[in-house]
Amino acid sequence: MFRDVNSRAKFPELETRILDFWKQHDIFAKSVAQRRDGPEFVFYEGPPTANGRPGVHHVLARVFKDLFPRYKTMKGYRAERKGGWDTHGLPVELEVEKELGLTSKRDIEAFGVAEFNARCKESVFRYVQDWEKMTDRIGFWIDMTDPYVTFHNSYIESCWWILKQLWDSGLIYRDYKVTPHCPRCGTSLSSHEVALGYDEADDPSVYVRFRLLPGQTSPAAALTDALASDRPVSLLVWTTTPWTLPANVATAVNRSAAYALVESVGADGQPEYLVLAAARVEAVTGGRVLATFPGADLLGLRYAPLFPPASEPDQPAWRVVAGDMVSGPALDDEPAKPFVSLDDGTGIVHLAPAYGAIDLEVGRAENLPLIHTVDLKGEVTGVDPAFDGRFVKDADPLIIDRLRERGVLYRSERYRHRYPFCWRCSTPLIYYAKASWYIRTTARKAELLKNNSQINWYPEHIKEGRFGNWLANNIDWAFSRERYWGTPIPIYLCDSCGAYDCLGSLRELEERSGRDLKDLDLHRPYVDEVTIACASCGGTARRVPEVCDAWFDSGAMPVAQWHYPFENEETFRKKFPADFICEGIDQTRGWFYTLLAESTLLFDEPCYRNVICLGLILDGKGEKMSKSRGNVVDPWSVLNVQGADALRWYLYTAAPPGNARRFSAELVDESLRKFLLTLWNTYAFFVTYANLDGWTPGSEPGQRSDLDRWVLAELHRTVQTVTERLDHYDPTDAGRAIEAFVDRLSNWYVRRSRRRFWKSENDADKAAAYATLYECLVTTAKLLAPFTPFLAEEVYQNLVRTQDASAPESVHLCDYPVADERWIDRRLLDDVALVMRIVGLGRAARAKANLKVRQPLSVLYVRPKTVDEEAILRRLGTQITEELNVKRLVVVHDAGELFEYRIRPTFQVLGPRLGKAVQAVAKGLEEIDAAHAVQVWQGGGTVTVAGHAIGAGDVVVTAVQRPGVVAAEEDGYVVGIATDLTPDLIAEGQAREIVHLIQTMRRNAGFEIADRIETVIAASPALAAVVDRFAEYIAGETLSVQLGPGEATDGAYRETHTIDGETITIAVRRV
C-alpha cells in the first residue's frame, strides 16, 4: 500500500515536513559523501553580506546556485558547497556610524577605532539567522557549518599573501586619484552615494584672462604678431570653481576646433587681445575677430600663473595642452575624443589636476605637476593670507576680488546647475586628488581578455558585451580605502628613509617585528601598533593607514577560503578553478571581475569555467528591487503561502535567467497551479487507484499498449532534453520540457487511460497501465529533484521507499535518470501528435455544430495529408473515436464530395524557384478550377498557372465545409462530423447523460470511489425506456448493484434533473 494522498495539496506544510526528514537523516551530507570518489564539481559561493534582511532577489540567486550542484551530485559528481560571508567594507561602517550617531572620521577616531570595529564585527552577523532560515527554507543545500568569513585572521592572511605576490611582481603602486570627497566627513564617497546627493547649486561663473608670455611664436602668424606687440594677449578661460584656480597648471584646447584672436579692451582701459573658441566669441566677448586658427596652433604656448606658488614645480606648468580624452574607449584605431566643449565656456579649459578627474588624467598624460592648494577639510592653504584657512566656497568671492584687483577677471556672474552634496551632511562635495594604492591590472589586460575567452557565459552576450567591454577598457584597480573595517594593507613605510615594503604573512610580521603575534587581531587598530624594522636602513617602519577595498576580499575567495598557501594546499588544487558560479548581473564589475582579476594576476588562469549571470528582479512596476527604494518583496510572503517549490519553479521557468523579470505573488501562484498541482493530482490519482487495486510495483508488465509506449517515448525524450539543457546550464528550457511532459502525462495519457484503471478485472492491460504510470511518476520525481526538491522527495518517498526498503533513502541520493534511446519511438511520437491534432479538430467541429461530446455521432470524416497518415489513422483510430464519441472513422481521400478546396501556394518552395513570378502564380492560383486541379495533382500531374507548371508539392490544399457536414480544418488537415442524429444515437446520448448525473451525485453525496450503490429512477416514459434499455450499461458505469424504476427510499440521496426537456428524478443509496 502507498500512503493515501490528499488531492488538496498543502505545499508549505509538506515542505517543512520534508525539511525535518532531511535534517533527521542528514541527507545533504550523505548526498555529498556518497559521491566522495566521483569527479569534482566545484562550486564557489559568492559571499553575501548578512547585515541586511534577504529579499526575493537573494532567493533568485540561491535557487540557481542550488540546482546545479544537486544535478551534478545525482550525476555522480562530488559537489561540496562551502558557504561564505562577506563582512568588510564601507556599507558595514556606515550602518554602525548611523547607529552610533557618528558623522565623520574624526568622530570615529574620537569614539575609538577598536570599539568601532568591534561594533562592525558584531553587526555583520545581525541578520545571519534570517539568512540561514531563508536558505534552509528554500532548500538551498550549502554547508554553513564551516563557512569562510572574510574578517577571519586566516582569510586576511591569505589576502596578504596575494598582495605580496602582486607586490613582488611590481604590480602595486601608489598614485593620485580624484574622488568625490566630503570635507566635513573627511572621506571619499562612492559613486552611488554621490548619486544620492545631487541638488541645485548657485555657483560663481567667472571668465579669467590667462596672460600669454610675450615673444612666443605660433604657427598662426596673427598670433605670433600679437605676441610680439606691446599689447597683452590672454587666453580667456571659464570656470565655476574659482577656488581651484590657484591649483591651475595648464589649459586645454580642442586641437581641431577653430579659435579666434579678438581685439578687446582690458580692465585698465588699454587695448588687448583675447583668444577663445571662434564658436564662443559671439556669446562671450563680441568684438572684432582678427584671425582664426586651429586649436593645434595654441599647443605649447605658456602663460603666467595666476597665483604663483612659493616654489617652482618640478614639471613644466602653465602651458596649453590638447584636450583629448586620455582614457575611455581604448580601441587603438579610434581617435581619442576631445572633452573640451564648445557649447558653453570659452573653449579653453582650466586644468587643476588636484581637483578634477579629467584634469588629473590629462596631467598624467602631459606630465603636469600636481599642486594642492586645499586641504582635506576643504580649506584653502598656502595661497594668500586673505583666504588661507577659508572653506573653499567661502574663499570663492575673495579669490574673485583678488582676480579683479589684478585686472585678470574678465567677467563674473552666477550660474545655477546641479552639483553633488554629501547625502549625510549636505556639505558640497569637492573633487580631490588623494594618494591611493593601485593594482596595475592594465599590465595584464591581454591575459584578462584571454582568460575571459575561456569562460562560458550564460547568457552568452555578457562575455563579449558588458564584461568583455569592461575588460577592454580596464583601468588600474584603486584598492585602498582610508577606512577602518577592512583587511589592513600590509605595506609598511619607513620613518627614516621613506622606503615601502610589503609583508605576505603573519610569520613575516613576527620575524620583522620580533614579536610573538599569535593572538593578534589582524584588524586595525591592533595591527597598526606593530612596527617592523626597515629592510634598507634598519629604521622603524609603520603600516600605511589604508585598508583594502572589500571587493578585494571577495575576489580572493578561491585562495583565501582555504587559507591557502598556509594550509590546505591539496584542497585548494582540487577546488580550483570553479566549474560553476552564479550571481546577478550587477556583479560584472564586482565579483565576476575581482575573481578573474586576482586569479589572472596570480595564476594567469580563470578561476571559473561557467557562469550564470542573472537578470535583476523587478517589482510589479518594472523597477529594480532595492532596500533604498523600499520595494523589496519579503520572500516569506511567498514561502508561507505558495511554498518554496512553487517559488523555485517560477524562478527557473518563467524567463531565461539572464532576463530581468517582474515578480509578483500572482505569477508564482499561476506557476503553482499550472505545474505543481497538475503533477500532484496525477500522483494522487495513481495512489488512489493503486491502493484500491492493491497494486504494487515489481513485475515487468508483459504487453504495453501503444499509449503506454507513447508516454514512455515522451518520458525518455524528456529525460534526454532535460539532461542536454542542464549540461548547458539552461534550467529554463529543461524545466519547460518537464512541464510539457507532465501536461501530456496528465491530460492525454491519464485521460485516455482512465478506464483502464477502473476496470475491475485485474488483467494484463491494467497491470501495464499501472506500471507505466508508476514509472513516469518516479522518473519525473527524479528529474525534478534538483528543481523542486521537496515535491520530488514526497513523491519518491511514497512511491518508492514505502515499497522498497533497499532503495536509496532519499530521491537526492538517487542517480539522475538516463534516457533509454530504445524507448524513443519517433514514429509513435509523431503518430500520437497526429491523433491529438485530429481530436482537437474533431472537438472544434463538434463545437461548431453545437453537438456536445456526450452525444454519440455516427461518422467522423478525416482527410489526412499523406498515405502514411492514413495508415496511422487506421491503427490508432480507436483513440480518436473514443475520445470524440463517434461510431466510425471514415478516411476521406477525395474530400471534394464533402468539402470545397482552397489552394495556397507554398512560398518556401515556389519563392526560390520562381523569384518575382511567385506573386503572379499566387494570384493565378486563386482563379483556377480547384477541384479539377486537385484531381490532376492526385494523379501526379501538374497544372499550368501564369505560365508555370505547378505540382502537388508546390501548394497546400485546404478545404472548407459543405452543407450537411460540419468540418474544421487546420494546416491541410480536415475533420468533419456527420450531424444527423438517429433515435438510437439520441437514446444512447441520454443514457450517457444519466450516467454522468449519477456519477456527479455520487460525488455530491460524499461516496467513496469504490462504494457500491442502489439506484432508483423515476422518469418520464421516454427516459424510463432509455433507462430500461441501457440498464446494464448504466449500472456497470455507476457501480450500481441494483438499478430500476421506483421511488426514493428513506436515507437515499436524491436529485431531480431534466434531459432534453424531460424530467428525471434519481436516488442513490450506499449499500
Add this chain to the structure above:
RNA sequence: GGGCCUGUAGCUCAGGUGGUUAGAGCGCGGUCCUGAUAAGACCGAGGCCUCUGGUUCGAGUCCAGACAGGCCCA
C-alpha cells in the same frame, strides 16, 4: 555622454538559418468534458510584432537610424 540588454495580445512569455494565416499560459465572454485535477478541451474578443527607413519576389526575423524601459559606467 558611453556600453550592454529588452521592446510581440490587458499581464507573463515562445517565436533556428527571412516564406505571406505570429503562437502559448493567465485574465475576459461563451460552450463542452470530468468519479484524479484548484485541472482540461473547444469557440470568441483581444496584435500598426515600439517607430521610420533600407535590403528582398517576400521582414516579427537581416541592416541602419530613432524612441521607450532596464542595468552598468562616466
